Amino acid sequence: MKMISGKRLIYLIFMALSIACQKVPAGSDCPCGTETGTTSVCFSIQTAEIKSGSRSSMAINDKTIKSLNIFVYRDGILAAEVYSDNTSPASIELASGGTYNFYTLANTGRLAAPAEESELSSYRYRIQDTGDLESKGLPMSARNEGILVEGPGKRIDIFLERLxxxxxxxxxxxxxxxxxxxxxxxxxxxxxxxxxxxxxxxxxxxxxxxxxxxxxxxxxxxxxxxxxxxxxxxxxxxxxxxxxxxxxxxxxxxxxxxxxxxxxxxxxxxxxxxxxxxxxxxxxxxxxxxxxxxxxxxxxxxxxxxxxxxxxxxxxxxxxxxGDLLPVSIPVVVAADNGIIYYTREDGTLEKTSAGSANWNDVIYASGRYVFVGENGNIAATRDFSSWEKATSGTSALKAVTYGENRFVAVGENGSISYSTDGKSWKQVSTGTQSWTDIAYGNGIFVAVGNSGTRSWALGWSEDGVSWTSKSSSSYKNICKSVTFGDGKFVGVGDRASYSGTSGYSTDGKNWTLNNYAGSVLHYCVTYGDGEFVALGRNESILSPDGISWDMDNFPMLSEPHGITFSDGIYAATGNKTSTKSGFIVYSSDGSKWFSAVEDDLGTDRLNSICVMERKP
Missing domain, CATH: 2.60.40 (Immunoglobulin-like)
Known part of the structure; x- marks a missing residue:
């Protein structure tokens, strides 16, 4: 018997209130003219859609907005309030140059704003009975704080959350x-x-x-x-x-x-x-x-x-x-080819940026920064995606990066292994000619997997990321694609054998038990979270509570996955569709059922790796 809290609802429905001027292009400020010394403020309202289905005793349209109250405060004092029934204009005039806080209530009917902002901490909305939820609509609220109002027009994006x-x-x-x-x-x-x-x-x-x-x-x-x-x-x-x-x-x-x-x-x-x-x-x-x-x-x-x-x-x-639905607002970072990087903005949408032109193969967040590794030894680090610190470590492609023992360790082709304590200054060591594909850290040891030649595969381990021991064997084929650590053991997935996928597990990273029966295809990536190991292959996810016995689910939307991560009860994965090559980001609460919550066009550049962003307090 297990109980888990519900998940944040997904998919955004954008609905602009009618405004007392011309139509505003998405992302621009309100262009309305104003009197001297004032700024015309208009609003764009966004709500989350709930999946349709049985409505029990209430016939509710989950995305309807029947009324809006917006309370505006400056220096703790009520500066303005506006009420809209979604048919009248929702714009106000505010003194320019001031910083304002906006509080929004939807589907409550007309309400009087408290005179002082401090009263909102104890402010309560009351319904008479559950019929109010049906007749007035589902109540929602939003807070927009610290908004500088200046210029002739200002648009405020309000993200309503159901109460x-x-x-x-x-x-x-x-x-x-x-x-x-x-x-x-x-x-x-x-x-x-x-x-x-x-x-x-x-x-x-x-x-x-x-x-x-x-x-x-x-x-x-x-x-x-x-x-x-x-x-x-x-x-x-x-x-x-x-x-x-x-x-x-x-x-x-x-x-x-x-x-x-x-x-x-x-x-x-x-x-x-x-x-x-x-x-x-x-x-x-x-x-x-x-x-x-x-x-x-x-x-x-x-x-x-x-x-x-x-x-x-x-x-x-x-x-x-x-529930089946996932946060569209789960913040993620995706590393892609041609220097492209995607990251989630505070409003839940994806921002596309770039850091050079290298193919970025992996990304990790650790020690307060995001570190990307890629082709030709390229490395880039950032805290905020606006300023970057770039480096190179050798000339071989770096394929994967992890963090442990207070250092970043990256592995790649031609036996290349690089390490850094700050993500900016790197040193390089070599293990020979292996082509390392992935690395994981756990139980005080780094473990790398990869290839070591024709029909030969490699395994390496190190306690500090600097001095390495490596071995080659045909049996390491079972773990050559990806490796992770969880529940006290390393688990790897590898190439296809006969008519099934392959995997293996180890408690010390050195001695492995190998398994030829893990799904039906080769699996590109594996992670651990919420008591499950989850690995992804073409149109397939496999799950295991112990890294030994695996259950398989076919899921066509996975197409060709390249990266997977886990955080806060959610798995996130990225890759490209086999037919169109278009990129995708999908989410799952259980590793079995996957849902796309990203409507952005992610292009056809190869999306290689994904990590969950740091959540700001």
Missing amino acids: VSKINFKINSGAISGLEVSSVRLVNSPKDVAPFIPGGSAATEVIAGDYATSADISAVNSGKTATFYMLENCQGELLPGNKDPWYKVPEHIPSGKAGLCTYMEVEAELDGSSGMAGPVKYRFYLGKNETSDFTIVRNTENTVTLITTEDGLGKISWKIEN
């Missing part, structure tokens, strides 16, 4: 026959939310929650999903240290909190075919896990599955698992 969570419910009753669900509802649904405190709003009042309609009950009993909506409710970890999910009941929750924590109530009937008959009712508190946490975060999607077990109704268990 609700989407809860999907389904049932897996295969172990107990004759279980028919008759009712599903949310209890203690939040009545209020603090819109300008992201991830920290706990309900102070509750109402009767959303519920499943008769049509939804029929869908649930046929294996489909019912969907519910609720305001954010971050009550936090109220049972710290608890490991027993059956202990997560009202009598154990701190005084005054039980009635504010949201739970799901399911009523069902047993028809006797399982040896039991009669009604049964189950309740379970929602949260980030099944034992101690009571937090449901805004703008997330969660799936609750009721699983019946073979040893009776008293052992029905619950789990929370990730």
Whole structure:
């Protein structure tokens, strides 16, 4: 039984409010004329789309904006406020040269702005009942702070985040026959939310929650999903240290909190075919896990599955698992051919830049900087993608880079190995004539894999990245493409053997156990995260909890993957489509199902490697 918090929703729908001047080209400032000493400010609104499906008791269009309140503050005092019902102009005049903070509330109806900005820290939006979510639309909020307003016109891009969570419910009753669900509802649904405190709003009042309609009950009993909506409710970890999910009941929750924590109530009937008959009712508190946490975060999607077990109704268990959708805003960096680099901007879109003209083969973030390695010994380092420190280390192509023992270590062709303590100044050593393809660090040792000649493959290891031991063997074919470290072991993937992919594992990096059965194709890259090793090949992903036994999924959108990484519960991969050569970036919460969340044209340059960007506080 496992519980994981829901993931941020993806895909952006761009929707510009009507503005009291000419149409504004994307990315430009508002061109409206103003009076002397003032700037005309207009707004561009962006919202995240939620996947369509069952709507339970509410017929909701997830992307509709029915109303907008924008509160503007300067030096802590209300400077302006504007209300729009999405048909009237949404522009305001502000004194030029000032720095302003903008607070936006959508789908709340007209609201009065507090006179002082400090009041927003305790500001709460309240609904009368769940019908408000349907009639007014899903409430959303945004904060734009420290905005310098100057010039004749200024456009503010507002990225709205829903203040609700989407809860999907389904049932897996295969172990107990004759279980028919008759009712599903949310209890203690939040009545209020603090819109300008992201991830920290706990309900102070509750109402009767959303519920499943008769049509939804029929869908649930046929294996489909019912969907519910609720305001954010971050009550936090109220049972710290608890490991027993059956202990997560009202009598154990701190005084005054039980009635504010949201739970799901399911009523069902047993028809006797399982040896039991009669009604049964189950309740379970929602949260980030099944034992101690009571937090449901805004703008997330969660799936609750009721699983019946073979040893009776008293052992029905619950789990929370990730929704199918991923953050479009997961920040990534991609290294590509011809000096091209992509990175995620603060607004979630991709920025294309370049650092020279070398083919960049790998990228890593460590020690406060991004380090790229590429052809002809080229190396580039940056902290912010605006200024670069470039170097060369030899003339051979560098294929991969890692970090450990307080140094960067890169490997490449002709036995070339380079190391640096700061990513700027590099020294080179050689292991011979091997063509190293990848390197990983773990358990105090660096491990490199690659080729050493015709029908011969290489393995190397070093405790400091400087002095190396290397061996050649035909058996290293199984690990010659990529290597990673996780769960106390190194795991590598290699060339195809007969009709299957290959892999191997080692606890010390020197002595390997090799496996000829890992999927059906050769795999280009492998990583570890969230208890799983995940490797990618052409149209295929393979997964293993231990690096020994692998499960395979066919996924055509993977085409030809070149790089994979993991961070914060998300796998990210990059590569090129086989037919068109166009680049792609895809995401997955489980390493099995992959989704493209990037609509940008990534061209046809080869995308070689990907890493997750540093998340700014």
